[in-house]
Amino acid sequence: MxxxxxxxxxxxxxxxxxxxxxxxxxxxxxxxxxxxxVENLVSPQWRKDTKAITYLDNSYSKLVSKSEEGNWAETTLLTKTELQNALKGKFASDEFQLRMFPYAYSWIDKNTLEFEVDGKNSKYLIQFDVDKKEVKNGTAFSSEGRNQTISSDGKYTAWLDNNNIKITSNSGQTITVTSDENAGIVNGSDYTHRQEFGINKGMWWSPKSDKLAYYRKDETMVADYPLTDFGARIATNKNIKYPMAGMKSEEVTLVVYDVNTKKSLTLQTGEPKEQFLTSITWEPSGKFIYIGVLNREQNHLKLNKYDASTGALVKTLFEEKAPTYVEPLHDLTFLPNSNTEFLYRSEKDGFEQLYLYNTDGKLVKKLGYNDVVVTNLLDFDKEGKNVFYIGTTNKGLDRQFFKVDLKSGKTTQLTTASGMHSGSISSDGTLLFDQYSNVDTPNEVSIVNLKAKKSTNVIKASNPxxxxxxxxxxxxxxxxxxxxxxxxxxxxxxxxxxxxxxxxxxxxxxxxxxxxxxxxxxxxxxxxxxxxxxxxxxxxxxxxxxxxxxxxxxxxxxxxxxxxxxxxxxxxxxxxxxxxxxxxxxxxxxxxxxxxxxxxxxxxxxxxxxxxxxxxxxxxxxxxxxxxxxxxxxxxxxxxxxxxxxxxxxxxxxxxxxxxxxxxxxxxxxxxxxxxxxxxxxxxxxxxxxxxxxxxxxxxxxxxxxxxxxxxxxxxxxxxxxxxxx
CATH class of the missing domain: 3.40.50.1820 (Alpha/Beta hydrolase fold, catalytic domain)
Structure with missing residues (x-):
């Protein structure tokens, strides 16, 4: 039965x-x-230095915009066809068949979009002038390339060719930065330290675009671990490096390559070699690099400052210890127009919150608020007086927007509807793009004028x-x-x-x-x-x-x-x-x-x-x-x-x-x-x-x-x- x-x-x-x-x-x-x-906007982004939000239309064929100036009516900025024609005009020797408008785009400035596209022969990292409908900077690199990152001036793109780094200029010249033949030496990889500690990239351009900092991972001493490929006529082993608990770990250093002199130097991060290098951050001046150096035991972190021109340790700004573990997960965030003050995220006092430090290592102000855990650090307002973030409330069930005054430390909760809020702040800090849902609400999207305290509804989704x-x-x-x-x-x-x-x-x-x-x-x-x-x-x-x-x-x-x-x-x-x-x-x-x-x-x-x-x-x-x-x-x-x-x-x-x-x-x-x-x-x-x-x-x-x-x-x-x- x-x-x-x-x-x-x-x-x-x-x-x-x-x-x-x-x-x-x-x-x-x-x-x-x-x-x-659920009905939503696709890839919404604030257009820099404007009061306009951009996103993809439902067909993924064009980039559209809503602006406060236009009373939040929808207008078309750029179509897939216009983009494709501009790419063909710039790179006549290649072919482009865009299935959709690039989903992962970002605004570099008011008029410039940055995104990646694939041609038939190469990959391209593009900076595109939306007003002129033309490619502003475009760098072609191997279709097999990975982890491409463009310099802030748009002139250079660093990318990985297997385990080595190459830099291609927008004029087409390619520089070989590393040429390690041993596959156990891996340069510029975001898989350093197996992507723990918030690591999501392996190369960092300096603010002046003249130097490239990158991880050099030596895992030759890590044991090979076999994965069996059953697809071959006779099954074969594919070895990976797998550092098992208690055994030999990889050894990682941070190297700085000078584009002008074509020379490299290694930052003097010292011994022991089995340590973790995290929170890699260039000082806005381009003279110094900050690294969180964490011991293998993961209970002692040193935030160190290094001279980018000599590799020498300048000083340890501060140390963080715990009887359990210390887990750095974020880069430093320098205040706008400042080379001397930055935000640091830590759970050292019980909840992951913000701390304002100066580059001498002095704690200027604790910016934590109640038991709120910071989940997303957003941006500053135009004057750099306030910073915005998303944090937890309601015993972790909800996410809300917050604003904190950097001078006084006063924190203001900007949203109140119970639920999971996400979104972003306009570059001047006056407009909030807020989307949220809760167990009774599929999705609501609004644009909130923080000064006027006026909200404009964009989407009120129905139950699908x-x-x-x-x-x-x-x-x-x-x-x-x-x-x-x-x-x-x-x-x-x-x-x-x-x-x-x-x-x-x-x-x-x-x-x-x-x-x-x-x-x-x-x-x-x-x-x-x-x-x-x-x-x-x-x-x-x-x-x-x-x-x-x-x-x-x-x-x-x-x-x-x-x-x-x-x-x-x-x-x-x-x-x-x-x-x-x-x-x-x-x-x-x-x-x-x-x-x-x-x-x-x-x-x-x-x-x-x-x-x-x-x-x-x-x-x-x-x-x-x-x-x-x-x-x-x-x-x-x-x-x-x-x-x-x-x-x-x-x-x-x-x-x-x-x-x-x-x-x-x-x-x-x-x-x-x-x-x-x-x-x-x-x-x-x-x-x-x-x-x-x-x-x-x-x-x-x-x-x-x-x-x-x-x-x-x-x-x-x-x-x-x-x-x-x-």
Whole structure:
């Protein structure tokens, strides 16, 4: 009989009350951004030194504008055809077939756009005069080039040719900056320190465009790690450099190349060689470079100032230490028209906030406000007296705009509607582009005149699901953490056609680790449509952001130090207590699903609380932190040599014998983040203990299963829950 009801569940997928259809698995995977995309502006940007906002039209074929001067009526600035004709006129030897207007554009000044386009033969980094409809500066470089970055004067573009740097001038001359033949020497890469510490670039032009600072990463001493390529007739190994916790790390320096003299010098960042160089910032004068030098233990940061012409250390401005870890994530932000004062972001006093320092290392003023965590630093006003940012409120559920007076430190909250606000400030600081949503509001976009306190509505989006699918009820809930005092944010999605007299199975969706927040006061509550798909198939779907997750401050996160998963599991079990208090929850049918850190949490919960969780799906899971990389792993766990008890306690491999329920483990064979050895070791431990476990491999995918194969993944997860919990 169980098989018959399982078949019936599949036959009924797609049927709901009132004639509305359930989500298909494809809609549950991509519909949030396609079929049911909420009305919004595409790539909105303030035009510099104007009171105009620009964005792409719905066909992605032209750049349009709304301005205060034009009473916010829409006008066309530049069409895809005009841009394509200008490119053909400038680069007659190449061909351009633009599918859409460049999405990732930015304003350099009032009239100049910067963007990248592909020709048939080359890539191009373009600075375009919108008024004259012509290419102002354009640099062609290899179609295989990467990480291209243009100098502020538009004359040079630095780019990567494999592991070496080249600079191409807009006259077509190319300079070879580095010529390392050993693939273990990597120059200018944004993958330095595995992109931890907020690193998203590997090259920085000086303000005067005469020097290029870049990372030089020596990973020749890091062990090779094999990834198997199954596509060849005989499978081959592709080696990557993977610095595992407790083992040899890469050695990184910062080099400055002078475009005029064609000479390079290395900044004297000193010993030990295994350290992390972060927060790379040129002083506006172009004479000095600032670097956050973090020790391998990640508990002692020095903000150093270096002479860009000699490489010498000028001074250490200040130091930051912590008994847990220090995590620098941002470059310095110099005040407008100042070579001597800058903003620094740190959580040293409990919440990531702003501090105003001078270049002598003196703290001028703390600019923090209550328990607000700064999530996005925006811009200054025209006079440079105030700076704007987005920060957390409502126990991390909301984001609001703030303005802080740099002299007095007075902070003003600019938006009040509860929800997740995002947007930007006009370059003179008088207009706010504000878009927000909450659990009841799909999207509202307004332009706010901050002086007149007048708001102009641009978009008030309707619910894109009405009349198309019966989206189940969702609500945000609050539970108390295992410490007995900390409130945690949760999200509960009820089964479709909910009947309080019935009992339903549960899917707990979990992540639980740093730098992630799953529950927010936004449209759909931060959930994906896959969560609602499972609810439409008569599951209660529940998520709670435990201590250790993002946007709640230092103490909230740092409870994880040296014991990953332990306090997180304790909080998740408080979520289970909350669920069990509901009469409609079937306490014998509770499952859990998560990916990456969530895969680690899923497996941990299945083993440590095997009487509660009957089904688990663990994707890309860390199974033993000694198999994870240095930069992330040692921050939270220290080295295995320093914390053997913690590594043993948090390893799921040693607990394989505790498995009772049905566990499906999924991994990408090409995963360079959580290497497949993690899940292989766990599977071997299950075999040794005589425990049955299900396993699925995506042969061509890395850490995440993307593209159309994501549909296959979601169907597999859903089927596993249908089979074992329905």
């Amino acid at each position: 169980r098989k018959i009801s399982f078949l019936s569940a599949f036959l009924l997928v797609g049927m709901t009350a009132f004639g509305q259809k359930n989500l298909t698995i494809e809609e549950a995977t991509f519909g949030q951004y396609r079929n049911f995309a 699901y009405l009349g198309k699918t019966n989206l189940p009820k969702m609500e945000l809930v609050t539970i108390t953490a295992a410490d007995g005092k900390t409130p945690l944010n949760g999200r509960l999605i009820y089964p479709a056609n909910f009947d309080a007299n019935k009992k339903y199975p549960v899917m707990v969706y979990v992540y639980g680790g740093p730098h992630a927040q799953l529950v927010q006061n936004e449209w759909l509550g931060g959930a994906t449509l896959f969560d609602f798909f499972m609810a439409q198939n008569e599951f209660v779907v529940f998520t709670v952001d435990n201590r250790g997750s993002d946007a709640r401050g230092k103490d909230f996160e740092h409870v994880i130090h040296r014991n990953l998963g332990q306090n997180e599991m304790a909080d998740q079990m408080k979520g289970i207590e909350f669920l069990k208090s509901k009469s409609f929850v079937d306490q014998d049918k509770i499952g859990v699903y998560g990916w990456s850190f969530g895969g680690f949490m899923t497996t941990s919960l299945m083993l440590n609380h095997s009487d509660v969780f009957k089904v688990g799906v663990a994707g890309g899971p860390v199974c033993d932190w000694k198999y994870y990389e240095i930069m992330y792993g040692e921050r939270y766990m220290d080295m295995p040599q320093e914390n053997p008890e913690g590594y043993e306690k948090t390893s799921v491999i040693y607990k394989a014998k505790q498995l009772k329920g049905h566990l499906l483990m999924i991994h990408g064979a090409q995963d360079p983040v959580v290497v497949q050895q993690n899940s292989m070791e766990f599977i071997q431990a299950c075999i040794k203990e005589g425990k049955q476990v299900d396993y699925f491999l995506y042969p061509t995918h890395e850490h995440n299963v993307s593209g159309k194969d994501r549909i296959h993944l979601n169907q597999k997860i859903a089927n596993y829950f249908f089979l074992h919990l329905k």
